[in-house]
Structures are given as C-alpha cells and as structure tokens.
Amino acid sequence: MTSGYAVPAGYAVPAGYAVPAGYAVPAGYAVPAGYVVESSRAETRDTVTLVLRPGRQPIAAHRPGQFTMLYAFGIGEVPISISGIAAGPELVQTIRAVGAVTRALCAAEPGQHVGVRGPFGTDWGVGVTAGSAGVEPPGTALSDPAGKDLLIVAGGIGLAPLRPALLTALAARERYGRITVLVGSRSPAEIAFTAELDSWREAGADVRVTVDRAEAGWRGNVGVVTQLIGKVDIDPAATVAFICGxxxxxxxxxxxxxxxxxAETDIRVSLERNMRCGIAECGHCQLGTVLLCRDGPVLDYARARPLLAIREL
Amino acid sequence: MSPVPAAELAAHPFLRGMPDGQVAQLAEVATAAYVPVGHRFFEEGGHARRFWLIRDGHVALDLSVPGQPSLIVETLGAGDMMGVSWLSPPHEWQYGAKALEDTRTFELDGAAVIARCDADPALGYQFFVRLMTVATRRLHSSRIRMLDLYAAPGQTGGR
Structure with a gap:
C-alpha cells in the first residue's frame, strides 16, 4: 500500500486532482488508475495501438513524448510511450509485443481492464507553454521550438512517441516552419501508422520513408534512415530535431x-532504460547522473551525448 | 543526351568544391541524360564502362533472383553517384540499376575520366577522395543495416 506516500520533492500536483482518501499522491502516479480498452488496432505484425478509456478517474493530462506505466493485471507493468495527443480523456498507447507483459497488452480486447500510472517524464517541448498540464520535473523542460523547422527522425517503433509531437505541430501548423518526418523501418510491413502517412503529408509535413529490406512491390527508398538526411533541405540554424528509435x-x-x-541543444532524443517507479525513487532507470523516468525520456543531445558514449555505467 | 556545361556539373553534390578547371575536364566526358521510369541503366553482370551523377529522380540497385521479383539492395536519388564497377576488374556490374521515377543524370565515361586523372594527378586526387567518401558512406550504411537494429525492442523499456 502507498498510504502516506509523499509527493517527490520538486514535483507539483496538477491542478484539479482529487486525491483519494488516505493517499497523498494522486491516483495514477503510485497507484494505477483503472482504464478500459476501448479499441485495438494492429499497426504491424507485432505492434498494436490501444485506445484506453478511463474508469473512475483519468490520469493527469499528458504532453507529447511522455510515457506511462501500463499494467496488465496479474502479469506485470511496463513503460509504454504515449502515441496520441491529449484531446480528451482517452489515452492512446502503442505497444510492441516483445515479452510477457507487452504480449498480454497487445492481445487486450475491447472491454478489458488495464492499469495506468503516469504520465511520466519529460516531453519534446512541442506545444508546451507555461502552465501546461501535467507534472513538471524541475529543470528539465525543453522549450517549444515555435518558429523553427521541425525535423522528426524515427526508427521503427520510435515513431510512436514522436507521433503526438507531430500531431500537435500539425494542429498548429502556422506555429512552426517546415515539418519534415523521416522514417526508417526494417521492412515495408513493419512501418507503423502507415494509414496516416498521407494525412500527415496533406497536413503539411514532408514525410519520407526508407526500409532496410524491400519487399516485392515496394517503390520507396531502401537504405538507412540517415541517408534521407542528405535528401532534404535543412537549415541548421533554424532546425530543431526530434529523434527516437x-x-x-x-x-x-x-x-x-x-x-x-x-546545435546539440537543438537535437532532442528519447532514451530508454529500465523504467519502474516513474517518479525517480527506485533508481532502475539511472543512466549516469540522470534518472530517465524523471529527467528523460526526452533529453537534448548536449546532455545525452556524453551518456551514450560511456561503454558501461 | 547532350553536352554538359561545366557550371551545371559543378553544382552536383559529388563535385561540390572541386576547382573549376578540374570540373571542366570532367565536363568534356560527361553527357546529360534523361530517362523515363522503368529505364534500366545496366544489368547485373553487364560490362561496366560508365557512372552517373543523379540530378533528380529515383533509381533502384537490384539483384535478380530466378523466378522471383528482383531484390532491391538500395535506392539512390538526387545528389547521389551511381556505379563504381567500371573502376576495377572484372569491370562487371555487381547489381542492376533501374529508374523508379523519371530521372535526370550526368553520365560520365569511366575510361575517359581515368585518363584525365592519370594526366592530372590533382584532378585524380579530388576525384578519388570523393569516390572514397561515397564508398565509405555506403559501407557504413551496409554495416548498420546488417545490425538489424529495428528487430530489437525499440520502445521505452518495452517488455
């Protein structure tokens, strides 16, 4: 039980939260909030997007790039990126089946109950303004790149946590300069959100896809995603890049x-480690001096580069 | 096909920064070419004599497999250099190349380029540094693809 649990130092409780009797922490942070699977959509052979509807009480509003801890009852809890925008109480999460918990979540059918804690961590900064909803870790917020060109580079399922940033930017298209999306995938069949690529183009994004291995009938690019970088017009001084993969x-x-x-401060990456508690208490997600569940997952490359260069920590 | 003004050739990323006099030498052995979608530049196993600097369009390098559609090894596009098999024996194309879109290129005669590089070592140095850069980048990309990165769990701690 978490009775008497205190809000971690430096965190603020979002306005409007009703703290359950006997708890000092709002539902959804230390105790999973009950959600019901509203719909399930297969993205690829092993990846599913769930739309989750809150039961009695939703978790706090989330920002693009944050994650939740999703709980498959009786099996376990895993960190999963939020792949939708906070347009309502529903929560959109994209899950790749790579183990027991994620297989159970991918197999969840409409009406099934899951637990949700969060949202946790830092965000891409898109659309984030003073007073944005959610719990703001101290000193880790990345600024909104308003007026800048956005270059979004996704590898595989890394497109999932980038999707809310893209949708937020497209919804406020005039707020940003050029929006370019480069997607790398193992094969054409493993490209997530394929049904949406054209709608992103129609909404004003330059979307390019490349695969490592082509299949019969594939007419697109074949090669690593970095090769696409040389094919797009980039103004380095006016570009902020988001990378996940x-x-x-x-x-x-x-x-x-x-x-x-x-600039390295204009390159943002989303890192993952073994997120467990989500509130920087357990230390499982420590990467050097950083606790990624709180200080990440989104960091600028100036901060991330030294961490990624260390062979062992 | 038509002759190539040196200024146009110099604008291609492969030759960017090369001294004007050297570009002019290459322009003498270059022709501008436009090919429609579906055009096959060369077949795997064919005699390799030329290379191309792609100005725009999209080209697939492929391998033929009996009874199956060709396997696309890599695609090239605007700014890329295509074709290195002309450079060394047995001068046979290791892959085929087919236009996936209408494509504009500069086409250069390999033997004529080598002759000019032999006669002007400064040109040879400039040319082969660029060629080596392309080869290194392709090798690097191939190695990364061999890692099959996307097969590994890629989401936030997903298990």
Whole structure:
C-alpha cells in the first residue's frame, strides 16, 4: 500500500486532482488508475495501438513524448510511450509485443481492464507553454521550438512517441516552419501508422520513408534512415530535431545532424532504460547522473551525448 | 543526351568544391541524360564502362533472383553517384540499376575520366577522395543495416 506516500520533492500536483482518501499522491502516479480498452488496432505484425478509456478517474493530462506505466493485471507493468495527443480523456498507447507483459497488452480486447500510472517524464517541448498540464520535473523542460523547422527522425517503433509531437505541430501548423518526418523501418510491413502517412503529408509535413529490406512491390527508398538526411533541405540554424528509435540509430542520426551544423541543444532524443517507479525513487532507470523516468525520456543531445558514449555505467 | 556545361556539373553534390578547371575536364566526358521510369541503366553482370551523377529522380540497385521479383539492395536519388564497377576488374556490374521515377543524370565515361586523372594527378586526387567518401558512406550504411537494429525492442523499456 502507498498510504502516506509523499509527493517527490520538486514535483507539483496538477491542478484539479482529487486525491483519494488516505493517499497523498494522486491516483495514477503510485497507484494505477483503472482504464478500459476501448479499441485495438494492429499497426504491424507485432505492434498494436490501444485506445484506453478511463474508469473512475483519468490520469493527469499528458504532453507529447511522455510515457506511462501500463499494467496488465496479474502479469506485470511496463513503460509504454504515449502515441496520441491529449484531446480528451482517452489515452492512446502503442505497444510492441516483445515479452510477457507487452504480449498480454497487445492481445487486450475491447472491454478489458488495464492499469495506468503516469504520465511520466519529460516531453519534446512541442506545444508546451507555461502552465501546461501535467507534472513538471524541475529543470528539465525543453522549450517549444515555435518558429523553427521541425525535423522528426524515427526508427521503427520510435515513431510512436514522436507521433503526438507531430500531431500537435500539425494542429498548429502556422506555429512552426517546415515539418519534415523521416522514417526508417526494417521492412515495408513493419512501418507503423502507415494509414496516416498521407494525412500527415496533406497536413503539411514532408514525410519520407526508407526500409532496410524491400519487399516485392515496394517503390520507396531502401537504405538507412540517415541517408534521407542528405535528401532534404535543412537549415541548421533554424532546425530543431526530434529523434527516437534504437539507441545506435539515434546516436548516428544525432551525429549526422550535428555534422550538418545543428546545435546539440537543438537535437532532442528519447532514451530508454529500465523504467519502474516513474517518479525517480527506485533508481532502475539511472543512466549516469540522470534518472530517465524523471529527467528523460526526452533529453537534448548536449546532455545525452556524453551518456551514450560511456561503454558501461 | 547532350553536352554538359561545366557550371551545371559543378553544382552536383559529388563535385561540390572541386576547382573549376578540374570540373571542366570532367565536363568534356560527361553527357546529360534523361530517362523515363522503368529505364534500366545496366544489368547485373553487364560490362561496366560508365557512372552517373543523379540530378533528380529515383533509381533502384537490384539483384535478380530466378523466378522471383528482383531484390532491391538500395535506392539512390538526387545528389547521389551511381556505379563504381567500371573502376576495377572484372569491370562487371555487381547489381542492376533501374529508374523508379523519371530521372535526370550526368553520365560520365569511366575510361575517359581515368585518363584525365592519370594526366592530372590533382584532378585524380579530388576525384578519388570523393569516390572514397561515397564508398565509405555506403559501407557504413551496409554495416548498420546488417545490425538489424529495428528487430530489437525499440520502445521505452518495452517488455
């Protein structure tokens, strides 16, 4: 039980929260809030997007790039990126089946109950203004790149946590300069959100996709995602880049963008480690001096680069 | 095909920064070409004599497999250099190349380029540094693809 649990130092409780009797922490941070699977959509062979409807009480509003701890009752809890925007009480999460918990979540059917804690961590900064909803970790907020070109580079399922940033930017299209989305995937069949790519283009984004391995009938690019960087027009001084994917892919992409002249503070990456508590108490997600559940997952590359270069921590 | 003004050739990313006099030498052995979608530049196993600097469009490098559609190894586009098999024996194309879109290129005669590089080592140095850069980048990309990065769990701690 978490009775008497205190709000961690430096965190603020979002306005409007009703603290359950006997608890000092709002539901959804230390105790999972009950959610019901409203719908499930297969993105690829092993990846599913769930739309979750809150039961009695929703978790706090989330910002693009944050994650939750999703609980498959009786099996376990895992950190999952939020892949939708906070347009209502529903929560959109995209899950790749890679283990017992994620397989159970991917198999969840409409009407099934899951637990949700969060939202946790830092965000991409898109659309974030003073007074934005959610719990703000001290000293880690990234600014809204209003007026800048956005370069979004995704590798595989890394597109999921970038999607809310893209949707937020497209919804306020005039707020940003050029929006470019580069997607790298293992194969055409493993590209997530394929049904949405054209709508993103229609909404004003330059969306390009490349695959490592082509299949019969594929007419698009074949090669690593960094090769696409050389194909787009980038103004280094006016560009803020968001990168999410396998760590090696992020490092290579960040290095390529840095070589083009984009400042490391304008390159944002989303890192993952073994997130458990979500509130920087347990230390499982420690990466050097950083606790990624609180100080991450989104960090600027100036901060992330030294951490990614250390062979062991 | 038509002759290439040196200024146009110099604008291609592969030659960017090369001294004007050297670009002018390459322009003498270059022609501008436009090919429609579906055009095959070369076939795997064919005699390799030329290379291309792609100005715009989209080209697939492929391998043929009996009874199956060709396997696309990599795609190239605007700003890329295509074709290195002309450079060394057995001078055979290791892959095929087919236009996936209408494509504009500069086409250069390999033997003529080598002759000019032999005659002007400064040109040879400039040319081969660029060629090596392309080869290194392709090798690097191939190695990364061999890692099959996207097969690994890529989401936030997903288990």
């Amino acid at each position: 396998p760590e090696v892919m992020m490092r290579l992409t960040a290095r390529a963008l840095s070589a083009l002249g984009i």
